[in-house]
Structure formats: C-alpha cells, structure tokens
Amino acid sequence: MRKTTAEKIYELGSYRVLGSATQYVADMHLYLPSAKFNNHKLFQAKQALESPAFFQVLESRHSCHKFCSEELSLNKIRSLLLCGYGLKSRHGSFTVPLAGGLDVMQLKVALRERGRWGAYDWDHVGYRLNKINRMLSDPNKLFFARSTDISLSSAAIVISANLGVLAKRYTARAYKFACIQAGHIAQNIILEATSLGLSSLVLGSLKEEEIINSFGIISEKPLYAVVIGKNLKE
Numbered sequence: 001m002r003k004t005t006a007e008k009i010y011e012l013g014s015y016r017v018l019g020s021a022t023q024y025v026a027d028m029h030l031y032l033p034s035a036k037f038n039n040h041k042l043f044q045a046k047q048a049l050e051s052p053a054f055f056q057v058l059e060s061r062h063s064c065h066k067f068c069s070e071e072l073s074l075n076k077i078r079s080l081l082l083c084g085y086g087l088k089s090r091h092g093s094f095t096v097p098l099a100g101g102l103d104v105m106q107l108k109v110a111l112r113e114r115g116r117w118g119a120y121d122w123d124h125v126g127y128r129l130n131k132i133n134r135m136l137s138d139p140n141k142l143f144f145a146r147s148t149d150i151s152l153s154s155a156a157i158v159i160s161a162n163l164g165v166l167a168k169r170y171t172a173r174a175y176k177f178a179c180i181q182a183g184h185i186a187q188n189i190i191l192e193a194t195s196l197g198l199s200s201l202v203l204g205s206l207k208e209e210e211i212i213n214s215f216g217i218i219s220e221k222p223l224y225a226v227v228i229g230k231n232l233k234e
C-alpha cells in the first residue's frame with residue numbers, strides 16, 4: 001500500500017534510516033542551567049499555587065536511570081494504563097485529548113513477571129490487559145538507553161499511533177498530532193506513576209522494527225515509551 005506523507009516523515013527519524021544518531025552514554029542533566037535555579041524564588045512561587053497537591057507530584061517526578069528489579073501488581077499497571085489512555089465517557093472522550101476525537105493510539109506493555117518479560121496489549125475500551133502469546137528476551141533490545149538497564153525496571157509501555165487513519169483527515173500534519181498525543185499519554189502515565197510512588201523514564205529513541213516484531217504490531221507506528229519501576233536509591 002502507498003505510504004502517507006506522515007508515514008514517510010516517521011521513517012526519516014527511524015532507527016532503520018537514522019541508526020542510533022548519537023552515543024546515548026550519559027543521558028543525564030548535562031545542559032541544565034543549574035546556576036539559574038533559585039530555591040527561595042521557587043518557594044515564593046509555590047506560595048501562590050492554588051493546587052499544591054498537583055505541583056507536589058510534578059516536583060517528585062524525575063527520570064530514573066537505576067531501577068531495582070521489582071515486580072508491579074497488575075492493578076498498578078492497569079491504573080497507569082487507564083490514566084494514560086482509556087475511554088472515559090460515552091461521548092467518546094478519552095483520558096487524553098485526541099485530534100478530532102479519533103481513537104488511533106495503542107499501548108503495548110513489556111511486563112516483568114517472575115524474572116521473565118511478557119508482552120501485553122492494553123484494551124483501552126474494555127480496560128483489560130491482554131496477554132500476547134509471546135515472551136520478550138530482553139527489553140534493552142527495544143530502545144536506546146545505554147545509561148539505563150531497562151531489564152531492571154518493572155514495565156515498559158510502548159505508545160503507538162495509526163498514522164494511516166490519522167493522515168486521512170490531517171494529511172502530513174498527522175505525524176505531528178500523533179507525537180503530541182503520545183506526549184499527552186506519557187505525561188499522564190508518569191504523573192500517575194509518581195503519585196503511586198513509582199519512578200519512570202521516557203524514551204523517544206526506539207528500535208521500531210524490533211518493537212513491531214516483538215509485539216506483533218500491524219498498523220501502528222511506535223512513537224514513545226515509558227519505563228516504570230522502583231528507583232534503586234529509594
């Protein structure tokens with residue numbers, strides 16, 4: 001089938017075309033303007049907050065680069081997924097805003113179970129986590145996160161979008177819209193994870209073909225991933 005422009009744009013940034021593109025060795029706070037940070041000013045700004053509880057979640061969130069190989073209950077995983085992407089009203093509204101209300105997003109989950117990695121599909125309308133009949137050898141093979149051992153995390157959630165369907169309405173703009181929606185979903189997941197006392201790391205550098213083959217993805221394109229687990233330091 002002919003590729004849409006949105007799919008062609010997607011491919012330009014893929015591992016197959018671009019390779020690793022950078023070294024990904026010390027993906028830490030290298031360029032942060034720490035000299036500009038003023039704790040007192042932040043304290044004052046926080047006094048004006050009308051909803052300090054929400055800011056507390058934002059403040060507690062940070063990227064985790066050392067997980068400690070704990071397993072998560074299916075209930076916790078389900079609540080992350082429901083907050084990330086779930087139908088929430090009979091009018092077709094989801095936990096994230098969707099361009100034109102089109103249900104084009106998909107979540108797949110690599111889940112640590114008794115030391116092995118299982119593959120799951122999130123049914124965002126029936127709110128079920130369905131096991132896919134395949135095991136994953138090592139989640140590190142799916143992403144670039146060389147400074148982080150993903151196999152020590154508890155779960156990796158891959159966010160994909162059906163660019164073909166989105167492009168029917170939005171033509172080349174579909175790629176941009178899909179990325180924005182993936183960001184909305186990831187943000188909900190990392191904030192829910194933080195409020196559950198879990199740590200997270202988002203990954204934009206994916207090995208798309210490995211992911212597609214590992215989860216048996218047919219029409220969607222993987223865009224973003226959220227790795228969840230317990231921080232070794234906590």
Ligand SMILES: Cc1cc2nc3c(=O)[nH]c(=O)nc-3n(C[C@H](O)[C@H](O)[C@H](O)COP(=O)(O)O)c2cc1C
Nearest residue numbers: 027028029061062063144145146148202203204205
């Ligand atoms: C769009 C995006 C893509 C990212 N991709 C990767 C990645 O491929 N590999 C990685 O190790 N970290 C990745 N990160 C994580 C950032 O490097 C991390 O958020 C950064 O270290 C800032 O730390 P903080 O979240 O604690 O402020 C990505 C973050 C964002 C927002």
